[in-house]
Amino acid sequence: MARALSNVAGVDDAPFAHSFRGDVPIVAAVCARTRLDGVLIDRVRRDGANSTERIARMLRRSAFYSHLQAVLLQGIAVAGFNVVDIVELSAALELPVMAVVRRQPNRRVIRDALMGRIPGGAGKWRLIERAGVPEELAGLYVQRVGLDRERALGLLRATTLHGKLPEPLRLAHLIAGALATGHSRGGA
Numbered sequence: 001m002a003r004a005l006s007n008v009a010g011v012d013d014a015p016f017a018h019s020f021r022g023d024v025p026i027v028a029a030v031c032a033r034t035r036l037d038g039v040l041i042d043r044v045r046r047d048g049a050n051s052t053e054r055i056a057r058m059l060r061r062s063a064f065y066s067h068l069q070a071v072l073l074q075g076i077a078v079a080g081f082n083v084v085d086i087v088e089l090s091a092a093l094e095l096p097v098m099a100v101v102r103r104q105p106n107r108r109v110i111r112d113a114l115m116g117r118i119p120g121g122a123g124k125w126r127l128i129e130r131a132g133v134p135e136e137l138a139g140l141y142v143q144r145v146g147l148d149r150e151r152a153l154g155l156l157r158a159t160t161l162h163g164k165l166p167e168p169l170r171l172a173h174l175i176a177g178a179l180a181t182g183h184s185r186g187g188a
Contacts, residue, residue, distance in 0.1 A: 005069040005096070005147075005155045006033045009059055010168025012074035013044070014180035021046055024079035025179050026055065029171035030064045034161040036171055038064050041179070044079045047118055051082040056092040065093075070155055073099040074169050076131055076143060081114060083124040086131050086145050096146030098155065100169060104141050105134060139164045 007030070014025040023043035030038040042058040044051045055073075059065055071090075076099040077083045090097040110128065114121035134141035137149065138156045147155065159166035174184040 005151070006158055007031075007037075007064075007067045007069045008072055008155065008159050008166070008168045009040070009064070009068055009070075010072045010074070010159075010166060010170075010172040011055055011078070012169060012172035012176050013078035014176040016046065016079070016180065024082075025176060026051075026058070026078055027172045027176040027179065028055075028058060028062075029168045029175060030062070030068070031159060031168040031171065032067075033158050034167040036167075038062070039175055040064075044082050046082065047080040048082045049120060049124075051078050052085045052089050052092070055084065056089055059093060068093070068095055070096045070098065070147070072155075072159070072166055072169050073097065074173060075099055075101050075105075076128060077124075081118045081121070081124055083127045085127045086143060090145040096144065096151070096155075098142050098144040098147070098152060099131065099134075100156075100166065101134065101141050102164070104136075107133070 009028045009030045011028045016024050024046050026042050028040040040058050040062050042054050044054050086097045111125050114125045131143040134143050144152050161167050178184040
């Protein structure tokens with residue numbers, strides 16, 4: 001069996017008001033398996049198109065980059081509908097990337113929202129389609145680039161301490177919430 005990936009960045013966005021327009025904080029929690037080693041913060045445009053570039057830049061410029069083995073995203077979009085091109089992010093970082101969610105997304109509702117209300121929605125929908133239909137893995141739904149099913153399962157197992165959500169994502173969620181509101185709520 002292949003060695004489990006252990007040095008992982010989990011990326012999540014901060015909560016924001018429905019009426020908010022502008023840049024939204026994103027947080028990367030960098031973990032060695034389940035131990036937090038560092039935190040990175042950047043910003044992306046609400047419903048924009050800069051998430052892939054900003055996440056890649058944030059990670060590449062960090063002191064942690066040379067140790068990273070994979071990147072986990074809390075879903076394929078941040079800051080509303082700022083869709084991450086996980087294929088491009090994987091190529092830019094030369095690392096596996098996996099978008100993780102707890103429930104199977106309703107792709108029809110997402111597509112309708114993108115096509116009806118979001119500037120550049122058709123292009124964003126193409127990025128979601130390119131990432132593939134989320135598959136069930138370890139009680140989560142994932143879209144993955146750069147790792148096969150067995151290695152993706154190993155990554156989830158190596159980075160999960162309690163429950164189903166990998167620790168890098170759980171921590172990024174808590175930190176992003178506290179950054180935006182002054183306190184954290186829940187574990188994602």
